[in-house]
Amino acid sequence: MSIESDNAKENVKDIVDKCIKCGMCNSLCPVLKIVREEQSSPRGKAILLDSNYFEKLIYECSLCKACESKCPLNLKLCEAFVNARKVLVLSKKECVEGKEMIKNLNKSGNIYGEIESD
Ligand code: SF4
Known part of the structure; x- marks a missing residue:
């Protein structure tokens, strides 16, 4: 692991450690309104991250x-x-779509990989 990854992990821990799992945050979440599964809610993700579970579910936000x-x-x-x-990107565990966007950004400067014409 790199220092950058360790710092990002520490930042995540600093935030989710304080979460009291009250669920107030769930009421306005547009993702939860569609997905309707606790693990995809803000509180659900905070619980997963608090358990040191860094997974692709984090992209559901x-x-x-x-x-x-x-x-x-x-x-x-x-x-x-x-x-x-x-953390996921630095450990090469980002989602397929994320990899594609990063590749496009490096190639063309935008996430779609389109070269601007004059
Ligand atoms: S992040 Fe959500 S569950 Fe955690 S304290 Fe804030 S409102 Fe409550």
């Missing part, structure tokens, strides 16, 4: 921060999810 507006502790869950994704 639009990073809209709706959950943060409801959290009584003002936890920055989206920051934790971004850093959890960083």
Whole structure:
């Protein structure tokens, strides 16, 4: 593991350690409204990350921060999810779509891999 990955993991831990699992954040989550499974909820992801479970489920978040507006502790869950994704990328465990976007970004400067014409 790299220092960057360790720092990202520490940031995730700092945030999810404080979570009291109240579930207030679930009410505004647009992903949960569609998926309807606790593991895909903000609280569900916080529980998984608190158990040191960094998995592709972390990509099931639009990073809209709706959950943060409801959290009584003002936890920055989206920051934790971004850093959890960083851990996955640095350990080469990102999702197929993520790999494709990274490849396109490196190739063309945008996630679609399209070269701009004048
Ligand atoms: S609202 Fe905050 S404290 Fe409650 S479960 Fe969600 S992240 Fe944790």
